[in-house]
Amino acid sequence: MASIVKRGRSYRAQVSLYKYGEHKKLTKTFATKKEAKLWTLEVELAKGEGKELAQRSTTFSDFFENWIYLVKINDVKETTFQNYVRTLGVIRNLFQDIQLKDLNDIVVQKKIDEYAKTHSRKTTHEVLLKIKTSLRDAYARGYIANDFARLVKTRGENPTKRNKALSITDFKKLRNHVLQHPEDEFNVLVLLALETGMRRGELLALRPENLYEYGIEVRHSISPTSDDTSLKTQNAKRDVSINKEVFELIRKIPVKENGHIFSFGGFKQSELLAQLLTELDINKTTFHGLRDTHASFLFAQDIDIGYVSKRLGHINIQTTQNYYLELMPEKKHQQDADALNLLSAL
Known part of the structure; x- marks a missing residue:
């Protein structure tokens, strides 16, 4: 009535x-x-x-909170769920008291554009994906009148990539240094990252029982934001071979009280790596950049991409091609010269 x-x-x-x-x-x-x-x-x-009209006066922030704690909590890994929780804070800040009934593609687009002014395109896109998923759920339940989520686009610029692969020259320089100073446990951690391309969480999760002659069983990953130690994907479960010298250095590290080989160190590995690279006058990169360096070095040596993909624990070769097929500078210069020589010979 x-x-x-x-x-x-x-x-x-x-x-x-x-x-x-x-x-x-x-x-x-x-x-x-x-x-x-x-x-x-x-x-x-x-x-x-x-339609569930009574629900439309609920604020989007409250709906999103209820949605992640009632729906997503049972659908995703603990680490992924924590990302949703962090996104809730972003949504509360952006949307404040805006109700579901007042949402449309223009309103959401303006809020996303506002967020993009101070965040990278990648970060903005990840937030928007979570918003879109929740909006589709709201539409399916009759809380909003239109399925407008697909109309909202990610905008903004990507900052300079922080996890760039090192050049072959810097790769050798860093590897030689950490090999010569294995008394510092952190140096062995860096060495292992360069030698295996393992993720930081996978390295920190290593226990003595994960070692075999001469290789490593990758079975768990440590996160600073969650107690969940499962790997990123099923394909991340893998065995990675290492040379004897590196194997012996790992075995010499005293096992910690928690049963792990490496100390978590308050998860300050990024800061320690930055200090080390500065001391050696090497261009800055991240631990993920060491993973990129490992992959790029193998590509530079013409190692089969299928092998590299499995060694990195990627879900498929396409992932390897999309994210890691960046030639080291020296290799690119050589490829340029080879290509020009071939063209000149026509």
């Missing part, structure tokens, strides 16, 4: 809802009676289609 009441120069429209034994009312004020009539008609039609 709908009603429209004139209040001063405006009109208040009201629609009664009844569901599950509860009476609720939706109200909205308009400047003209025509607008009020149109709104009540739309609401009555939606009500007749069984």
